[in-house]
Amino acid sequence: MKKVNEVFFGEHGLTSTSANHLANIAQEKIVSNEAKLKNLNFVTTTVDIVGSPENSGKVINKDGIYSKAREELHTRLMKPYSTEGTGEQMLIYAHTPSIDQKRVDDLFFDLQKWHRSNEQQLNRIKYNIRRKVAQLNLERSQEYRGKMEEYTIKYRELNAKFKEWKIKECERISQLKIVIPMELQPIYDELCELEK
Helix, strand or coil: CCCCCCCCCCCCCHHHHHHHHHHHHHHHHHHHHHHHCCCCCCCCCCCCCCCHHHHHHHCCCCCCCCHHHHHHHHHHHHEEEEEEECCHHHHHEEEECCCCHHHHHHHHHHHHHHHHHHHHHHHHHHHHHHHHHHHHHHHHHHHHHHHHHHHHHHHHHHHHHHHHHHHHHHHHHCCCCCCCHHHHHHHHHHHHHHHH
């Protein structure tokens, strides 16, 4: 049997069950990290930087948790006071960051850089897969066309031979005569005599 493509499959590696198990563990880790990041807040005294590059795509995009928390930190640094209510019931809040802005920005940009690098690698892998699939399809298509041409030629040859055989066989059969068994030969002779 011809080996088609051993780039992704071989004798050593993961079974589909093992791969599925690892994917489930990774998904649980992502969900766990997302839950931690949802509680992220840079403006209270209880906040630490939580997160990992594993979730960078979801976290650093414009609507991502980390991005929103970073934006809030920048807003609070620009406007450290806010008010609620009016008149005598007005409350003035003083917002003091619990973490250094540079530390937050550095991690954000590191996550962006890491995410872009992974996106580039993923795009290269996808491109290579598409290229290999196109190459395999082309090779298989050419192989199919070649075999189809061989088959067509062989079919025509066999069909021509069959037609030639059929014509000869029909002619031969038309020339055949009924063989009279020896036991019936006397009766045949007698009938032939009657005909004269």
